[in-house]
Amino acid sequence: MLQTYAAQLASPMDLLGEAFGLSETELRALGLPASEARELFHLAQVYFGPTAFSARQRAARATAHSLPTLKLIERYAARAGSQREAWALRERLCTAAGDTPQIQTLARSLVPARRPPQRGVRLTRRRDGDWTLSITGESSLLADVYAAVGSGVEGVDKLIRHGAGRARVTTNVIVTLDALDRILDGDGEEVTLRMTNGATLTGAQLLQRTLSEHGYATLVHPVSGPVNLYRTQRLASAKQRIMASAQNPTCAWPGCNHPADTAQIHHLRAWHHGGNTNADNLAVCCSYHNSINDDDPNAPPRRGRLVRQEGRVTWIPPWG
Ligand SMILES: [Zn+2]
Structure with missing residues (x-):
């Protein structure tokens, strides 16, 4: 049983070909956990579904990579700005040799890192004009702040003079x-x-x-x-x-x-x-x-x- 599992992980295209055509619900019905069913469904769509980049898809399908590597590649492909870029990246990574960490290193070098913005409050002071205040923080907190303030500068003035209260917007x-x-x-x-x-x-x-x-x-x-x-x-x-x-x-x-x-x-x-x-x-x-x-x-x-x-x-x- 372990051997079968190992073989499927090592050469996943047969698995994906079989999964293609099944819905996420049907994959779950086979006993797969929800997250696995979702990923398998998505990967099957990518490698066997219709695309305008079928030549790149064919080339990528010939990959020797394992299932974990394909999942990794998909995380980087998701950052591409267009389908064209995503497919160029998939083909490049699928046809490159290496194990998962090596492919990750290559992917990092090809896809610019998204640096998460630092939490904090920043003030830009201008000698002869309006100033800018920007806040980066937890989304639920800032959604509340935004709901209390609104998109107008008057809202900030009101907030400071009369306090926040609870956000009116539900x-x-x-x-x-x-x-x-x-x-x-x-x-x-x-x-x-x-x-x-x-x-x-x-x-x-x-x-x-x-x-x-x-x-x-x-x-x-x-x-x-x-x-x-x-x-x-x-x-x-x-x-x-x-x-x-x-x-x-x-x-x-x-x-x-x-x-x-x-x-x-x-x-x-x-x-x-x-x-x-x-x-x-x-x-x-x-x-x-x-x-x-x-x-x-x-x-x-x-x-x-x-x-x-x-x-x-x-x-x-x-x-x-
Ligand atoms: Zn939209």
């Missing part, structure tokens, strides 16, 4: 059922929850704060989507918006971090193509991505579009 904390299980088991420090203002909170922090401070808490089934909506403050008039935000706390377009609280609610099947304003036809999308989404499925694809597959909102590339 946001939605997304709690999936499996995350809730872990939080209740005391695993809260390990669980990261997303809020619809784009910030994150650990499960432990959520327990420290009261629900009413945040407005809403929504239970989301990891596969089926929103299952129930608990109202703690407001009328449910924006219920569909809340449900969409619960599933996508930020814009559903891949890589976009625009928070749901200030995003638009997009019709997956466009209104003028007969799409309903029903929960399953709605998705969070920032105004930019809403404007470039290929709304007409019969028109030549240009920038790709959002669809719902197996309950989740996913992006179909123009070549897909």
Whole structure:
């Protein structure tokens, strides 16, 4: 058994070829843990799915690397600015010789490091003009500060004169059922929850704060989507918006971090193509991505579009 396991890890392309065509749910049904199913599903899409860079894909598929190395390569490919760059990098790394640490060294030299910004408060003083104050810190703290201040300078003035109070703006904390299980088991420090203002909170922090401070808490089934909506403050008039935000706390377009609280609610099947304003036809999308989404499925694809597959909102590339 160990030998089979070792062989699969060492030459993973057969495994990925077999996984291709199966959904994440089907992979989980085979007994794979959720995180493994997600990674395997993603890797199978990358190496066997449709792409405009099929020559590079073929070259990369001939790799001698192990599964852990492929996972590593994907972490670096995710930082590429475009599909073209991502595929150039995958081919370069897949065809290079070396074990996982050696490939990591090579990847580091090819992909510029993202240095996390240092926490702190910085003030730029200008002799003859406005000054600039910038703060870098925990996302949940700064989301609260931003909610209290607003985007206008007057907000800062008010804050200093009259104190903060609690942020008026309510946001939605997304709690999936499996995350809730872990939080209740005391695993809260390990669980990261997303809020619809784009910030994150650990499960432990959520327990420290009261629900009413945040407005809403929504239970989301990891596969089926929103299952129930608990109202703690407001009328449910924006219920569909809340449900969409619960599933996508930020814009559903891949890589976009625009928070749901200030995003638009997009019709997956466009209104003028007969799409309903029903929960399953709605998705969070920032105004930019809403404007470039290929709304007409019969028109030549240009920038790709959002669809719902197996309950989740996913992006179909123009070549897909
Ligand atoms: Zn967006």
